[in-house]
Amino acid sequence: MGYSGARGGLEAILAAERHVRHERDHAPVPWAGTEQITARFRLAVDRVMGEAGLYDEPTAAHAFRQAEGDTLEAAHLVRAHRSTLPRLARSEPVDPDEMVVLRRIVPAHRTPDGPQLLGRTSDYTGRLLERPDGPPSPNGQVPAPVAQADGERRPRRFSAMLREMDLLVDHRTGADPEPFDVTRRPARPPAPRSAVLASMARAETGALVGLWYRSILGPDGNIHEVTLGEVRHGRLPLRVRHPHTGRPVRIGTFRATETEALEDLDGAEEDRARFDLGYGLCFGHNERKSIAMANLDVACRRFGASLEQVLLLTIDGLDSGGFLEHLKLPHYVTFRSMVDRKLAVRTTGERVRATDPLGRDCR
Amino acid sequence: MQPEERAELLALAERAELVELADRSLADGADLRVVVAPEVGCVATQVVEPVARERFLLGDVLACRAEVELDGVRGWSMRLGDDRAAVLAAAVCDAEANAGRPLAGAVAELCRRVAARSAAAEAAEWAALAPTVVAFEELA
Amino acid sequence: MLRIRNLRKTFTLHTIDGRTVVSLDGVDLDVAAGEHVALAGPSGAGKSSLLRCVYRSYLPDAGSVSLDGVELTTLPDRAMARLRGRELGYVSQFLSAPPRTGPLEVVAASARRRGLDRDAAREAAAVALRAVGLEEALWDVDCGVLSGGERQRINLAAGTVAPPRLLLLDEPVSALDPANRELALSRIAGLAASGVAVLAVFHDAEAISRLATRVVELTAGRVIRTGPALEVAS
């Protein structure tokens, strides 16, 4: 009767679960503790947090281990977990200017305000595969303390300088619309920009990068390479209102990656005397994602509706992955119905035209 | 010390030191009522993006909170993560300080320790990062 | 029925330095029902302009054209369009029929504008075409392939079908052979006899003398002489 036969479905499922647990949890190697994962697979953990839309390193690490390193599956575990949790508060608005930088580069300027801080990166290191025999020998060196200035840890953003020079299109209206909550309401076009930014912030990284690249080289592409104003990774404070005093209180910090992309406007109706600015921000350290996001933010503003639908509806990893996974479910009822129509077409004896079908079905 | 500052520092304190201090606080048989049971949930994070200066929701941050009443005086705590013991203990410590109970000084002392630790960590972090700053050598 | 007073028409040629050309310079004229007034005079005297001003293909600068007391020069466009269709017949030298339409269709369309319904219009068209002697075999042939004479007869049939009250004729029989010319002239004469007012320009004196009850002679946009046909023609 096959894999969905009338008997035995449950037994097979339970056996598959046992098999996974055994192979994963009882592999003949040392256990990977949560700290192991957060310390050694920092970027995978950050990616899971970003795509899950829930910031908590240990939770992401648990999920990463349970998913055997599949970041999308891990993000799914985290999101399903989040569905069981109440919302305790909405934070006070975070001003990204408060970011304490761990890394910050300004490609558009040689010597911007504040440092060109490389931080923890292997961007400039040859991609040579290292194959250590065992744990590297301990490194006892402790760097000597260095005095820190606020301008170094919270440098003024590069775009602030451009704004002073009146080189930026000004999108500030002074209005403060309520931000769209994509976790509580479905975002469909037309939607406010806050919905698009939120969708991108928790998008699947590969989908976002792929979409960006498709816009560069794809048949329907309409964006060009931008200049990056600034890329940062750092810590931002999270504040809520103190229930007794009503004043903001910082309950901790979270790490995020931020990008500002400068678009050289060249459209017929655009202001060629100025640049436009695209913005990207995501949880954790994920530069590829925040750069793609910043590029797509400005592209969405410029090229509008069709890109908006793509950004709102197609870049979520759980959506796309889930729909793809569902193809593995049995479809013999629908397939039987399709076969029935194939046979019906043959019996009509009408001439069958080989033209584009109008309207395709999704099942 | 302002309640906000205390809350910020207690949110950064370690679980062990909080539980230890809270246990000592409760040891005198003070009347404790849990107003809000330690609860894990999310804080929706609003960010003001700098292009249009409009808010958007970046995502949720996992957090927990608790509120207690110690001898009729409220104590509250909220911290990142899901350590419910730590947040309950911190709420007790906060109440202890608010009520001016015997261990209020110890709570203040804990806060000072946490502040110092945090400053030291940031200094060490910068010591490791500072050498990665690109120093352009200006040629005359 | 038709009453023209102090009619003036000057063309301003904006394309040529705003030069002006005077075409009609204060014309007074009356045409009664059943009367046939012929316009005479050298070419450029303003004969055709006068017809067109009455039909309002030209918009007069000053003066009055009234039909049974209705002032035509200031009549709203749509009312004028309707009045043209119902009350006026304008027959020029050439047929401007749409391509790929046959004589019956052209004449019936004209009759429809006079207010006849579809069937009555076709009957009236048949009567008119017979009256001008167009062979029935040609009634559904594309007008574009017919000869100049045949087209002129169609034109006349269209202008005179379901008779209008005022018929404006601008050299309507110039291309006809003697036999057909005879038919056409009797058609016109018959209409006048039945009470249609006719204002006409003919290129030959013979037609004028046969049909006109009165002749008005124009020179340089002015009426210089008016009187019985024979008198003026001489």
Add this chain to the structure above:
Amino acid sequence: MITELLSEIDDSAGRAGLLDDGARREIRRATLTAVCVPGYQVPFGSREMPVARGWGSGGLQVTLAVIGEPDTVKVIDQGDDAGVNATNLRRMIAGTEGCEESTDSRDATVIQTRHRVPEQPLTAEHVLVLQVPVPEPLRGVERSTAECDRMHAEGDYAAIWVSLYEDLVRNGVITRSTGYPVLVDGRYVMATTPIPRWDVPRLHRSPHLSLFGAGREKRIYAVPPDTDVEPLTFDDVPFEVEGGHEQQCALCGSSDTFLVEGGGGRTICSDTEWCARVAEGDADLEAHAKQAPLHLLPDPARRVRTAAPVTLVARPEPARRPVVSAAEWTLQVAGLGKVHGLGGADAVAGTGPEHGTAISPTTGAIVAAWDVGFDVAPGEAVGLIGESGSGKSTVLRCLVGEESPTAGVLHLAAVDAGATDLFTLDAAARRKLRVDVLGYVQQDPSAGLSLNVSAGGNIAERLTAAGWRSYHAIRQRAAELLDRVEVPLSRMDDPVKTFSGGMRQRVQIAKALATDPALLLLDEPTTGLDASVAAGVLDLLRGLLAERDVAAVVVSHDFAVIETLTERAVVMQLGRVVEHGLTDQLFADPHHPYTQRLVAAARR
């Protein structure tokens, strides 16, 4: 002590579910809304479930929102209780909600299902929850979600009707298999999720409540008990279910159930519960037979000969509208103005022919049209002539409803007997007028036609929008129109993209006339065509205008076009009317220097 306290708190805490309480309430609210507006897709804040989106996350959320401890849940996939997905969902629901589970539909109160409606006749006690992968029935005919939303809001379903028409023309039958679109309660078109056509009639006036949950696309919709559910099909094309009269289940012998391949060339019931109970003699066969859609089994003899050549009956005289003498006009527009940019009416000063510009010296706004007014009587054609940039096309777009004017009023005799200013209507109401009151012929035929659709299908779009539901009548009418515009009937079923420019324009004209509109708006109808082709189209239009009492507005930069088609005309320059008159007078005796230039150009 903190540690003990915590464990005390934990002991008294309730059971943790798959959803927090807030979400559960929210989904329940969305579900209630769905029940109140049958067939309408209610957006909801779909939560992530511990199953993949596509594996029933939407159905699961709906089930969790409506279920309680007294309930008994049954879950099937492909009609099968033991399918892996069904098994997985059932243990998750029962495990977290504390309700009973059963495989017997008679015991169940909530049945979550994928791809089937159970064979067991359901009752008012049942809630059927269907998992929906793709909730949008219009997805196949419209890619833009915003446009789909608009179509639902306006009940604008012509596109899906055209797709059915095209399907019939091309394939002889409607080839849509599962997820067949239905009209619910006479209002919303709904996707039946991929249940087979066999199950579609089971939703019609059913005693049970059906809830549809689409988790990935974040939509919930419902068919309340006793609600009309009509599969979309033409009045003269029977809806067909799967199968034939000769089939029966190899296991239980049923011949009135939905069958699937059972291996070895056998067919068996897809509903395993029903199959087993029939075999055991524990099934009410009579009740089941009553609701089995056997009358909808395909009968090739009853099928329409869909692509049969249409024979033209003697073309009837075009319907003549009674000319209402009270309404001296079909269309009346006054004070029409359109300013692009800042300032509105204040930007008008300093623009126009006497200033030589349409650009406001104060605000930089473009005054595309200002103070334009005219009216058109039944049977009359009015021309709008001017060079490009004169504002004539802007005026036409405002009349059509593609642009909203800055100032002015527009009345149509056909709308509220001329009482309503159309410019005050919303976009949806304006679009409705384009179905049967306004015919619009655009310069570029591809803008007014769907190029992938056949010539007949393009006309069918107009007709179905106007409510035509007979396949034969639609084909007959389309054939008459195409014949009238001299498109060979042998090309009727070819996609318009295979047509030449002139032929496309003829199809567009036929489409515009399909519903005998009172007003025809023509925008440069012959401009894109070769001269000889243009002449033919012009002839056609002239003939059509002459034989109908339609009022027409013709926009062109070409005096020859205006002269051929209209009796009166309005001359526009830099957004203003500079002259109007009888068309032959404008041509023979143009007064305004601009008109003279146009005439000079036309005489060249």
